[in-house]
Amino acid sequence: MSTPSLNEQFTNTAEFIEHNCQRYADMPAYHCLGQTLTFADLEEKSRHLAKWFQHACGLQQGDRVAIQLPNLNQYPIAAYAAFRAGLVVVNTNPLYTPREMQHQFSDSGAKALVVFADALDRLEAIKADTQVEHVLVTGPADLIAPPKEPQHGYHDFVAAMAQGANLPDLEPIKAQREDIAALQYTGGTTGVAKGASLTHANILANAAQMEDRLGERCEAGKEIFVCPLPLYHIYAFTVNMLALFNLGAMNVLIPNPRDLDGFVKTIQPFKFTGLAGINTLFVGLCRHPDFKALDFSSLKLTFSGGSALTSSAAKLWQSVTGCPVTEGWGLSETSPVATLNQFGAEELGTVGAPLIGTEVQAWDEEGNKLAIGEVGELVIRGPQVMQGYWNRPEETAKSMKDGFFRTGDVGVVQENGNIKIVDRLKDMIIVSGFNVYPNEIEDVLSRHPSVVEAAVVGKPDDKTGEAVCAHVALSEDVPMDDIIAFCREELTAYKVPKLVIVHAELPKSTVGKILRRELRDQ
Structure with a gap:
């Protein structure tokens, strides 16, 4: 291709x-x-x-x-x-x-x-x-x-x-x-x-790849996109400042997306046609009463990337706005977009198929390509993959092999070509020798009616090596036993959280990603 x-x-x-x-x-x-x-x-x-x-x-x-x-x-x-x-x-x-x-x-x-x-x-x-x-x-x-x-x-x-x-x-x-x-x-x-060294070819190619995947969904000079994600982050930098710029779209910039009152007031006058966000933002907006009163009749595109999209957030967004969430995946090292669901044919729980000109494979620990359907480290090769790390040849050599970038993400290439992300390698929890992926448990937790946010980390355990620890923010007081019982209905025993810790709000990056690292350090 x-x-x-x-x-x-x-x-x-x-x-x-x-x-x-x-x-x-x-x-x-x-x-x-x-x-x-x-x-x-x-x-x-x-x-x-x-x-x-x-x-x-x-x-x-x-x-x-x-x-x-x-x-x-x-x-x-x-x-x-x-x-x-x-x-x-x-x-x-x-x-x-x-x-x-x-x-x-x-x-x-x-x-x-x-x-x-x-x-x-x-x-x-x-x-x-x-x-x-x-x-x-x-x-x-x-x-x-x-x-x-x-x-x-x-x-x-x-x-x-x-x-x-x-x-x-x-x-x-x-x-x-x-x-x-x-x-x-x-x-x-x-x-x-x-510093990921991104060339002119890298970012121009990625803008073109996005435009190719958008197809006829966008009309040149007619789109209004809400941009709450920071332009210093590679997601908005390439998607909003380059790909949408090439389509003549207007970007409505949100200086402080955590100020939901100001956010909603800013976009209220516009018949916006698209929005790019992440899981926590979708949930926060949908819980805001004034957001629900907006006119969504023109909204046709909602991108999700940067962190895992939970099924509950996707369903909530579609119920409030009438627009499906189209999830993609990428990294700073890939300019960033590597995969994106097909618009109108989104497969919830996957990040879609590779963009044009992009190869995604799953590798084992020795760097061998795995068969379709087998779980391994995802690697990417394509024109959007960085030149290397700035002035760090050894780090570049560790992360690249045969033109493929080793992402550190664990996932699977499905029969239909869509990619399913399981989790980050470094976030995987090993309980009695079994691999436990936090994303799966977080998705279950987020379906509990009282759970607003959830993050799962491992904690040392004398018997099992590691135990699953859930950190949650709640909309109302609920017994922790109820949350654990809810998880037991959906998860195998070794995946069920042994401890649930309640927070007023989970720690997040400026982009809105929940910081598991900080929770582990606690």
């Missing part, structure tokens, strides 16, 4: 951006905090900022620029400007601690940083220990009401664009498809956070 022509039509991501800005010039591209930017607005603002990067900062092709912003209109402006200036985008979580910031900035060798004003104190603590030379600061409403004075003496985002407007023309870049376009940091399967 070959990938769609988008992988070959453009030499680099800058050409892709400029093409679409011209193609959809007068159409709305991004909406945030009451402000809508057209594709023409994006072209102008990103060009001015790109000129500032080149001429005011003297940044050269291949230099890294870190972007540490929540979902604001400034994010796509900065990312597209970096691409157009020939720079490598380093996506960074705005909630990082100073230690995490220092590691990512130093490891990437970032020379420039676009940072949210709230993170400046953290930056001050570690800046001297990085290679960052140019700091561009912005706040939530800067594009609407620019600040009067730059903070901490750093450059102001709006002022930089204004300065860039009067600088010489943008110098053409010579980036090729196999050059690095973005560094996406991830814990991966082992060790400290590593």
Whole structure:
């Protein structure tokens, strides 16, 4: 199989951006905090900022620029400007601690940083220990009401664009498809956070693969997508900022998806046609009374990825919105999308079939391909698979074999071609020699009428080696024996939780993934 022509039509991501800005010039591209930017607005603002990067900062092709912003209109402006200036985008979580910031900035060798004003104190603590030379600061409403004075003496985002407007023309870049376009940091399967080196070819191919799977479900220039997932996460970065951008869609950015009141108020005016989210978000929205009152008559696409979709969440979403959830799977190292269910033919409990040009196999511990239906580590080969880990050849060698990326996910390739994820290798619990996968137990727990959230981890046990421990958040008080009895009806004895711990809320990442690691540490 070959990938769609988008992988070959453009030499680099800058050409892709400029093409679409011209193609959809007068159409709305991004909406945030009451402000809508057209594709023409994006072209102008990103060009001015790109000129500032080149001429005011003297940044050269291949230099890294870190972007540490929540979902604001400034994010796509900065990312597209970096691409157009020939720079490598380093996506960074705005909630990082100073230690995490220092590691990512130093490891990437970032020379420039676009940072949210709230993170400046953290930056001050570690800046001297990085290679960052140019700091561009912005706040939530800067594009609407620019600040009067730059903070901490750093450059102001709006002022930089204004300065860039009067600088010489943008110098053409010579980036090729196999050059690095973005560094996406991830814990991966082992060790400290590593930068997945994603080339222009990787992310352009993945955008094209998504468009191929979408088929005729999307009409160019007519779609309105709600974007609650952070653009610094590879899921929204590729799906919203590239694939949907290529379809002329408008993205409604949600700066803080945990503020469900604000979330619902933001999307209420729009007849939105799509939304990309994760399990916890779907449940939270469906339990919000004002969300249930929205007009879902135009909603036709709901993507799920980033964490396992429970059957109860999928059914709840469809009952409230009338739209099925289409689950997919991918990783930072695969740009990210590797598989996605067929729209209108979703198989709940699977992440669908591989995208065009993508191979997915299950391997045993020795790296041998397993037969269809056998459970093993899932591996991926395709044009969206990363070049390797930034400056980490040994880690790259461990994770790659014969062009396949070893995902660390356990799963099975079914007869019909759909992939079923069982769990992460590192999250597997071994009870008396039997493999227990938390996802399966969490899915059962989530079907209990009083369980809002569930996460399952292993705890040391003198008799069985490990025992199953369930952490739950409840909508009402219920005896723990009732929850355990509920699990006994659905699960073999060794899979039934031996301990149930109740929380007001389970710990989550900024993307909304439940953090099993923190629960294990407790």
